[in-house]
Amino acid sequence: MLHFSRWKTILIWLTVLAGILYAAPNLVPASTLASLPNWLPKQQLTLGLDLQGGSHILLQIDRQDLANERLEAARDEVRTSLRDAQIGYTGLAGTANSIQVRIRDQGQIEAAKSALERLTQPISTGLFMSGSVTEMEMTEPEPGLLRFTLTEAGVDYRLAAALTQSIEVVGRRVNELGTTEPIIQRQGSERIMVQVPGLQDPQRLKDILGQTAKLTFQMVDQSMPVEEAISGRPPAGSTVLYSTDEPQVPYLIENRIIVSGENLVDAQATFDQRTNEPVVSFRFDSRGATRFGQATQANVGRLFSIILDNEVISAPQIREPILGGTGQISGSFTVESANDLAVLLRAGALPVDLTIVEERTVGPSLGSDSIEAGQFASIIAGFLVIGFMLFAYGRLGLIANIALLANVALIIAVLSVLGATLTLPGIAGIVLTMGMAVDSNVIIFERVREENRQGRSIVQSMDSGFKQALATVVDANVTTLIAAVILFFLGSGPIKGFAVTLAIGIVTTVFTAFTLTRWLVAFWLRRQRPKAMPSGVMRLVPDDTRVPFMAFRKYAFTLSLLLSIASAVLFFTVGMNYGIDFRGGSSIEVQAKGQQADIGDIRERLTGLELGEVQVQEFGSTRDVLIRIGTQGGGDIAEQSAVGKVRSALESDYEFRRIEVVGPTVSSELAFNGTMGVLASLLAMLVYIWIRFEWQFGLGAIISTFHDVILMIGFYVVAGIEFNLTSIAAILTIVGYSINDTVVVYDRVRENLRRYKRMPIAELLDLSMNQTLARTVLTGVTTLFALAALSIWGGEVIQSFTVAMIFGILAGTYSSIFVAGPLLILFKLRPGALSPEETAAAKEPPARQAL
Numbered sequence: 001m002l003h004f005s006r007w008k009t010i011l012i013w014l015t016v017l018a019g020i021l022y023a024a025p026n027l028v029p030a031s032t033l034a035s036l037p038n039w040l041p042k043q044q045l046t047l048g049l050d051l052q053g054g055s056h057i058l059l060q061i062d063r064q065d066l067a068n069e070r071l072e073a074a075r076d077e078v079r080t081s082l083r084d085a086q087i088g089y090t091g092l093a094g095t096a097n098s099i100q101v102r103i104r105d106q107g108q109i110e111a112a113k114s115a116l117e118r119l120t121q122p123i124s125t126g127l128f129m130s131g132s133v134t135e136m137e138m139t140e141p142e143p144g145l146l147r148f149t150l151t152e153a154g155v156d157y158r159l160a161a162a163l164t165q166s167i168e169v170v171g172r173r174v175n176e177l178g179t180t181e182p183i184i185q186r187q188g189s190e191r192i193m194v195q196v197p198g199l200q201d202p203q204r205l206k207d208i209l210g211q212t213a214k215l216t217f218q219m220v221d222q223s224m225p226v227e228e229a230i231s232g233r234p235p236a237g238s239t240v241l242y243s244t245d246e247p248q249v250p251y252l253i254e255n256r257i258i259v260s261g262e263n264l265v266d267a268q269a270t271f272d273q274r275t276n277e278p279v280v281s282f283r284f285d286s287r288g289a290t291r292f293g294q295a296t297q298a299n300v301g302r303l304f305s306i307i308l309d310n311e312v313i314s315a316p317q318i319r320e321p322i323l324g325g326t327g328q329i330s331g332s333f334t335v336e337s338a339n340d341l342a343v344l345l346r347a348g349a350l351p352v353d354l355t356i357v358e359e360r361t362v363g364p365s366l367g368s369d370s371i372e373a374g375q376f377a378s379i380i381a382g383f384l385v386i387g388f389m390l391f392a393y394g395r396l397g398l399i400a401n402i403a404l405l406a407n408v409a410l411i412i413a414v415l416s417v418l419g420a421t422l423t424l425p426g427i428a429g430i431v432l433t434m435g436m437a438v439d440s441n442v443i444i445f446e447r448v449r450e451e452n453r454q455g456r457s458i459v460q461s462m463d464s465g466f467k468q469a470l471a472t473v474v475d476a477n478v479t480t481l482i483a484a485v486i487l488f489f490l491g492s493g494p495i496k497g498f499a500v501t502l503a504i505g506i507v508t509t510v511f512t513a514f515t516l517t518r519w520l521v522a523f524w525l526r527r528q529r530p531k532a533m534p535s536g537v538m539r540l541v542p543d544d545t546r547v548p549f550m551a552f553r554k555y556a557f558t559l560s561l562l563l564s565i566a567s568a569v570l571f572f573t574v575g576m577n578y579g580i581d582f583r584g585g586s587s588i589e590v591q592a593k594g595q596q597a598d599i600g601d602i603r604e605r606l607t608g609l610e611l612g613e614v615q616v617q618e619f620g621s622t623r624d625v626l627i628r629i630g631t632q633g634g635g636d637i638a639e640q641s642a643v644g645k646v647r648s649a650l651e652s653d654y655e656f657r658r659i660e661v662v663g664p665t666v667s668s669e670l671a672f673n674g675t676m677g678v679l680a681s682l683l684a685m686l687v688y689i690w691i692r693f694e695w696q697f698g699l700g701a702i703i704s705t706f707h708d709v710i711l712m713i714g715f716y717v718v719a720g721i722e723f724n725l726t727s728i729a730a731i732l733t734i735v736g737y738s739i740n741d742t743v744v745v746y747d748r749v750r751e752n753l754r755r756y757k758r759m760p761i762a763e764l765l766d767l768s769m770n771q772t773l774a775r776t777v778l779t780g781v782t783t784l785f786a787l788a789a790l791s792i793w794g795g796e797v798i799q800s801f802t803v804a805m806i807f808g809i810l811a812g813t814y815s816s817i818f819v820a821g822p823l824l825i826l827f828k829l830r831p832g833a834l835s836p837e838e839t840a841a842a843k844e845p846p847a848r849q850a851l
Contacts (some may be wrong), residue, residue: 263288
């Protein structure tokens with residue numbers, strides 16, 4: 001197994017060299033990359049919004065609003081069609097999903113059905129859906145009463161069409177802002193995800209996306225004073241609308257639309273030549289120019305209004321006919337607001353209103369701080385892990401460290417080539433991989449030492465050690481990979497980045513352990529021809545330990561049972577400190593522009609805003625403050641309004657570094673997906689272990705892992721750490737780690753079951769755990785080193801994540817020995833693990849088999 005052909009050697013080192021080449025651009029400034037030869041790789045890692053700043057916004061179309069809008073249009077169509085056909089009717093009204101009308105003359109019922117037939121005709125869906133749909137169905141509950149019901153297929157068609165058109169409009173608006181590489185994607189059937197990295201003014205993006213931008217030109221009704229229309233009843237065909245001024249000015253507006261924004265072909269922010277004030281110049285198409293010219297020619301001296309989303313921007317007087325098809329919109333514009341309006345008009349109106357249901361915004365300064373913290377923590381973690389391996393294994397540790405550095409280079413190279421986004425949890429994934437990557441080498445080296453203690457030569461020990469460790473390493477890493485895959489599919493945002501990084505790290509770890517490490521060991525054996533096994537400075541775990549673990553199993557079971565019950569009781573009584581991901585609301589991180597933040601002053605400013613539950617606390621340094629706002633009663637729109645109030649109250653003295661807003665709809669989905677992620681990962685691992693081992697192993701592994709999950713929940717309750725999406729990532733990672741640890745022990749148990757067929761199961765478990773104890777301790781220590789570095793130097797944002805992970809590592813290590821092992825005795829593993837003949841020969845007295 002230690003022999004390598006020339007072509008295998010070449011492939012191994014070509015892979016490592018490719019990893020170094022594709023990872024290297026991340027160490028070079030972007031300005032320098034442009035001057036390098038074109039044949040060299042130049043692609044750098046794509047940084048997530050939490051590292052470079054920017055905004056993640058999730059927009060949603062309200063299905064019911066869309067249905068109501070269609071019903072309103074259908075009602076107008078019924079009214080117009082019956083009037084045109086001169087058919088008398090009464091009782092035209094709508095319900096939840098239908099409209100109905102009563103025909104007065106029984107003799108005109110058939111004529112009415114014929115006039116309204118087009119409402120029920122199939123519609124060709126074109127690109128939005130396959131085939132055609134019937135949007136409305138007509139029924140006649142009683143003679144003369146015609147009811148038109150909107151079908152689900154009809155709503156689906158309208159929703160698909162509106163979503164496609166909205167994506168196009170949103171794309172044009174965002175691109176008009178001049179941002180770099182925005183991501184605009186459909187998410188499900190009702191949502192649009194917008195990610196804009198490096199955005200300096202996220203509030204401007206929200207304002208741009210939050211407006212429907214429906215522009216109309218309508219005449220002002222001057223037949224009666226507007227105050228009289230407000231206090232009484234407006235004339236038929238007119239509506240009172242208000243201006244955008246402060247205070248608002250009311251106008252009586254004729255409902256008839258002269259020209260709409262659909263007739264615009266261009267809009268630009270310019271300056272009025274007379275007043276030098278910012279204005280928006282526009283130009284109509286030929287049809288719009290004709291209609292606008294006719295209207296202004298016929299209404300010289302009257303006022304006409306320019307209306308945007310039912311608000312009057314301006315209402316100038318027509319002094320002379322405007323026949324050129326061009327004009328300008330004036331108002332109380334700044335240069336930026338005029339430019340934003342021009343952007344909206346050029347991009348076109350949205351077909352429906354879009355509601356912001358989730359927002360995650362990170363300021364550029366916080367992003368750069370996160371990068372520095374992540375890099376520093378990674379360097380410290382790397383030094384700790386490398387130093388520990390040298391300390392524990394000496395020359396073999398040096399080989400493991402070379403493989404570790406190659407492993408990190410391969411991870412970064414794969415992320416760069418795939419164009420995957422590196423997030424702050426992604427950096428945590430790399431640091432965690434550094435701690436866990438040595439696990440494969442530790443398993444191999446400990447097996448090599450064990451073979452050497454049995455009298456084999458160094459070469460034979462190395463060869464046998466790699467062979468014996470292969471199945472263990474594969475099983476252990478596949479279980480962790482299962483957790484990473486499920487985390488990717490059920491996670492969202494930065495958590496996906498963590499899952500991708502972890503999954504890539506697992507694959508590269510297995511590759512380096514059984515190719516690069518093995519090649520380096522073979523090279524060392526050929527060149528040095530050592531006579532003795534190299535050793536480190538000292539052994540943390542002595543050879544041939546004989547700790548009677550199973551003697552403590554009753555005490556361990558009692559302790560685990562009490563802790564699990566306590567965790568469950570605390571969960572249902574005290575409850576967890578849920579973050580906004582699961583309970584909705586807003587989380588805002590601000591930094592004082594001065595030397596120190598005034599917590600009392602912030603509370604006083606926010607108290608008068610009537611936002612309900614508001615928490616203000618110091619976050620890291622004395623300049624940083626974290627503000628949490630509870631869920632607002634008015635739904636998703638109210639959540640955005642709350643953030644706007646906080647911004648207005650504090651932005652003069654504080655920089656807004658991070659904003660997260662999660663509406664009630666999204667929070668319930670995140671909670672459901674998080675729970676399903678944990679359960680699905682446990683089920684998938686159970687199936688895998690059941691296939692690879694026996695049912696007792698599978699059930700024992702899942703129960704011990706479920707024990708770790710319960711203890712972690714209890715830890716979150718007791719410590720008061722905020723439970724959010726990253727907490728789900730922490731739990732799933734601990735699930736993978738715990739299963740990994742358990743599988744290593746179980747693999748040795750399975751091997752010993754074949755070797756020692758007459759040994760009592762309790763003694764066999766003690767032997768197996770002592771044989772794997774060095775690996776358990778060394779892997780745990782290296783992982784804890786990496787997590788400790790991340791916790792201390794990784795920054796406030798990810799500290800709770802790593803603290804929970806540290807507790808989970810300790811709980812997982814404990815359960816692998818004191819829970820997973822004794823469960824095999826409880827499940828009476830021995831009788832089912834051997835053939836009937838072997839079982840009869842290996843029977844022991846009942847007292848020795850009892851738990």
